[in-house]
Amino acid sequence: MNWLKPSWQAALALVLCLIAVALGPIGAPKVDPLAQPAGTLIYPYVATNWLIFGVLLLAALISMARIPSIVEAVVLFIGAHLVAWLLIGGIAGFEGLARAPFFLLLAAAWLLGWRCVAVLSSSRPFAKWARTALRLIIPAIFGAWILIIWEAVTRGAGIPFILLPPPSAIGARIAGSLPVLGADVRQTIFKAVIFGYVVGSGAGFITAVLADRVPFLRRGLLPIGNMVSALPIIGVAPIMVMWFGFDWQSKAAVVIIMTFFPMLVNTVAGLAASGHMERDLMRTYASGYWQTLLKLRLPAAAPFIFNALKINSTLALIGAIVAEFFGTPVVGMGFRISTEVGRMNIDMVWAEIAVAALAGSVFYGVVALVERAVTFWHPSVRGG
């Protein structure tokens, strides 16, 4: 038996596959509206039915043979994704008509995909490029399967478009409305978010340094700053619109309010983070307040400050989008979401959500990269 290397994912996939065979056709037939004579039934998966079963069985069986793990991963990758592609391709025109075998086969393909990721995660290649590639491939396969299952389930089960459109429709909508999305991103992110983020974080930082320097600010301002952070953004946004008008300035004001406090609190905590010994050391050099601040306390506070910058990068986006619900010119991501929901254009709402998620991730990623470069010395970055 030493040519066999069983895995529970592949074994379960085989079982699901056999049950699917036993249960009959993958999808129900429908009446062909164009056929003559009228009332002729057409069937899904006529050409690909046995190809799907064949590919699935073959990939599952080969993966359990004692073969190098890289070959196993490739076989599983091809098998799982070919089956998924055939299933999703075949359902076109038969949306909502999928039967139990459709979902069993989908689950079986997903199990093979799971096995593929498991094999890849446990492999430890020596080459640096291979490790880097693995770090990208594993989450990519993972993410792809979320989209595959989403697409297959929404179309196979015929979930109403209003409730949850399939990702392909969202993708098509994004591709088809790039100018609109571009204008929204420019309005919301490049104006309100960036401006509010820079001013809010900067003001929080400067206030923290002042509070550190001036005792009466520390005693008086910090508790009030605490209160500002508790202000409900839903309540503040319409007031900012009244104060600063409909354009991006009012959204930037909301972002400033949201980002100010995390930066203030984190910087205050960071300025207290340098050790007693280090501060005594600076004292033995007769170092002044500003020298100690620049050479010891701010570098020691950097991990805290970057924490605030990362928190603020997502807060700023949320703040700007929510604030646009309370009145904007006819452009902006929050405006688009609120109006397109009203017009039942759910795919456009999802398109905006996808763009916002992408922009938020890029924003966060850039801040995290700068953090790694600046706080390279911190144990959390250098690893131990």
Next chain:
Amino acid sequence: MTGTSPAVVAASKLGLTFQTNDGPVQALSNVDLTIGKGEFVSFIGPSGCGKTTLLRVIADLEKPTSGTISVNGMTAEQAREKRAYGYVFQAAALFPWRTIERNVGLPLEIMGLSKAEQVDRIKRTLDLVNLRGFEKKYPWQLSGGMQQRASIARALAFDADLLLMDEPFGALDEIVRDHLNEQLLELWGRTNKTICFVTHSIPEAVYLSTRIVVMSPRPGRVSDIIESTLPKQRPLDIRETPEFLAIAARVRDGLRAGHSYDD
């Protein structure tokens, strides 16, 4: 012994009482001490005897509540502002975001020395502690002994005549400690600096010092001052000579005397 040379540190009737939540704690009481130029003075005693506090008073990191202290003929505060001493802490306290050379250059930067002068002094002091070749390393890439040597280099970099060391080798293992003790003696012989050295190791105190100040706790005070009769040149195996053992025995007796009323 040092009647002719001017006192580097002179304390008289020095006392320090900390106000804590549990009432006042007398950390130092009635300390009289004169340290001459070029001396190597060790402070030894059990924990809580105020040896570190005394060093911190000399460094103006604590203010005495009674008595007077002068450093280089000035008040301790003036001396600190004139950067009269280098201070070595129990831990290396190097800044992890600075390379070794930039850590050693830190006091020079604060003093506003020219770039060329900084480079020159960093090179000289790193040579003095045998850390050449590690200039571009970060502290966390070095062993504990090397980190402590770098912190000594940092205290030497601005060439103060007085070196205050607070259990600098306390966290290191015995082999590294012996090695650093040897290097420290050699450095002291070459530079003719005055060194105040806090320790709780009797062999270390006897091996290094020209004078050993034995302290005892509650309240922290000087219970004995022992002049060393050992020659200035001290190989490590001097620690097996009868003379060395006799001084060590005296120190031990002094420590025990300070403790006796406790038991």
